[in-house]
Amino acid sequence: MLPLFVNRWSPRSLTGESIPDEELLALFEAARWAPSSYNNKPWRFILARRENHQDFERLYGLLVATNQVWAKNAAALVIIISRKRFERNDKPSITHAFDTGAAWQNLALEAARRGLVAHGMQGFDYERAHGVEYSRGIRGAGDGGHRQARPA
Numbered sequence: 704m705l706p707l708f709v710n711r712w713s714p715r716s717l718t719g720e721s722i723p724d725e726e727l728l729a730l731f732e733a734a735r736w737a738p739s740s741y742n743n744k745p746w747r748f749i750l751a752r753r754e755n756h757q758d759f760e761r762l763y764g765l766l767v768a769t770n771q772v773w774a775k776n777a778a779a780l781v782i783i784i785s786r787k788r789f790e791r792n793d794k795p796s797i798t799h800a801f802d803t804g805a806a807w808q809n810l811a812l813e814a815a816r817r818g819l820v821a822h823g824m825q826g827f828d829y830e831r832a833h834g835v836e837y838s839r840g841i842r843g844a845g846d847g848g849h850r851q852a853r854p855a
């Protein structure tokens with residue numbers, strides 16, 4: 704078995720350091736290589752780096768208090784959205800959450816490989832997250848797709 708599987712974990716102690724662009728982008732690139740039904744790639748990401756105070760506060764404000772305690776030190780917060788319908792024909796996709804889960808795992812493993820932390824969080828306000836999606840003009844995000852936030 705790859706040691707990477709065992710070495711990935713979800714610490715809550717974060718250094719507060721920022722992540723260079725190229726490292727952050729590499730995580731999304733890893734996600735992009737995930738397999739998906741019809742190669743539909745239903746995942747979408749909303750990124751807020753801590754340097755961009757307004758963006759960061761907006762996502763940070765969605766988190767439950769117990770997650771806020773440690774996520775304040777995250778270099779970035781990301782909402783992961785899973786599009787429920789195929790882009791090419793608008794038909795429902797049964798596997799969208801499965802596909803997006805694969806993308807998240809790619810991202811988390813690449814982060815672990817680089818000595819970074821990618822910690823999944825379901826503890827945030829899903830309803831208010833809708834507002835962030837609309838304001839970013841993410842088409843299809845308002846279809847009730849799953850959302851997961853995580854700091855990198």
Ligand SMILES: Cc1cc2nc3c(=O)[nH]c(=O)nc-3n(C[C@H](O)[C@H](O)[C@H](O)COP(=O)(O)O)c2cc1C
Pocket residue numbers: 711712713714770822823824825826827851
């Ligand atoms: C979708 C998802 C949601 C999670 N939500 C939270 C959360 O809200 N807060 C938290 O501290 N950890 C959260 N976790 C982290 C899990 O508790 C953690 O992955 C699990 O206990 C296994 O530990 P490990 O990742 O260190 O192997 C979440 C993980 C996933 C994948």
